[in-house]
Amino acid sequence: MLKVDNVTKYYGDFLAVKNLSFEVKEGEIFGLLGVNGAGKTTTFRMITGLLDKTEGTITLDEKPIDYNATDKIGFLTEERSLLTKLTVKEQALFYGQLKGMTKNQVETELDRLLERFHILEYKDRKIKELSKGNQQKVQFIMAILHSPKLLILDEPFSGLDPINVELFKDVILEYKNEGRMIIFSSHRMDHVEYFCEKLLILVKGETVLEGKLKNIKDEYKKKNIKIIGDVKKDELLKIDGVLKVEKAGIEYIVNIKEKNYVKNVFDYVKKQNNIEKFIVEEPTLNEIFIEKVGESYEK
Ligand code: ATP
Secondary structure, three states: OEEEEEEEEEEOOEEEEEEEEEEEOOOOEEEEEEOOOOOHHHHHHHHOOOOOOOEEEEEEOOEEOOOOHHHHEEEEOOOOOOOOOOEHHHHHHHHHHHOOOOHHHHHHHHHHHHHHOOOHHHOOOEHHHOOHHHHHHHHHHHHHOOOOOEEEEEOOOOOOOHHHHHHHHHHHHHHHHOOOEEEEEOOOHHHHHHHOOEEEEEEOOEEEEEEEHHHHHHHOOOEEEEEEEEOOHHHHHOOOOEEEEEEEOOEEEEEEOOHHHHHHHHHHHOOOEEEEEEEEEOOOHHHHHHHHHHHHHHO
């Protein structure tokens, strides 16, 4: 288990991360979210031992993260961190041996992963000659080459087409099912919803929301009603409990204060014509994120 306990980081006088605590268990994908500058990269660097904490403790399987423990961690950084003049194989040998693998282990594992990512033919090509998506595949392979127990993924899908996003999703789920720990960070809330049962949102280094996605959604009272039919936006807006109405294509999305107000909207809708759809939905993580982050900026 990874345990981050009351961790604080100052850069000089600047407080970048404040009293951060969370745990990631084997087989869990944990979402660490925040706007730009919230403190995510700082946190990842402290976990991977690249940066000293000011206060607090971080342990992996109950041991502080020292040089040896970093061999158990894989880190896919948001920015490219490949030696682009090297070939894929040279990069793997360099990186894998740094992580304590033998030459043979690197070669066997590299072939397996290149095949899994459908890029075996690029093994002896210089990285700078590869497309952006294929470079992202190589970067992902480097993060998992040494079979880490803890994998940190920062915007893993950047530069990928939809087919390759699906491939990456499959590999990430395989990793989870093998009982590894994964920290997942992305600005794409739909991807976070897809993977993460537990998450944490940072704003200016402070935790503004933490817990299981299901509980977070249950506690967030607002709901959306999706309607297709002959309804009018101004009439919907007059109904008690309706906060906002948007039209997306042919669909109206009616945002209500809480579940109890569904009836009011339903009473109006049933008197209208050509109603094809009336569905009550949970809020999206995107809506919750925008509201929570917005509230904490107002404080
Ligand atoms: P992004 O989503 O943009 O990558 P982030 O959540 O990863 O953002 P961090 O890179 O951790 O954010 O930065 C957190 C805060 O710490 C920012 O205000 C940043 O300017 C500041 N910061 C980061 N590194 C340093 C440093 N070496 N010295 C001083 N301040 C720093």
